Amino acid sequence: MMTLQTELLDAISWAAQQGWTPATGGNFSARTGAGYLVTASGRDKTRVQADDLLLCDLDGKVLEGSGKPSAESDLHAALYRMDSTIDCVLHTHTVASTVLSRRFPEGIELSGFEMQKALAGNVTHDATIRLPVVPNSQDMQELAEHVSSGWPMPWGFLVAGHGIYAVGDSIASCRRHLEAIEFLLACVLEENRWS
């Protein structure tokens, strides 16, 4: 059986192999009994190993591991504090999420896509749902306030000009949300090229 650490490392390698973590972009975490495991800052996500993960408490304080936690670790901490059902947070930098979050700062409407059913709580393509977009900030407290004012966001959100934050109640469901969001955004980006 996979440990939480192995499962998180596997999810990071998978995301990196998709090309979703260019130039060390992206950060990744999973809740543990003591707090959460999170990637260290500035690491090449195509080569992560066990010592690239730090254990933090829910205030973002490092309990175990060396190096600095992700620059966005305090946002991960805020998400775990905000919603006890979140057990995993996966953040990527992709072209579709970066471009569309700048183009549609009020949120991205999705309608008629079968893939919407991969997002928890959706059972049909025949519905209009919205992926929230929050303004970017280098201040994680400010970013967390933007997110909390729009909560609940059951699959995650985009940060404008920055990327995707997917959430889930397990690493597997978070991976599914991340992959579905990225697929849906790629479709919207393609449609916008034709209109």
Ligand SMILES: CSCCC(=O)C(=O)COP(=O)(O)O
């Ligand atoms: C190199 S992209 C800018 C920082 C960022 O947005 C990111 O996701 C990676 O930061 P970290 O400190 O987690 O490596």
Ligand SMILES: [Zn+2]
């Ligand atoms: Zn980032």
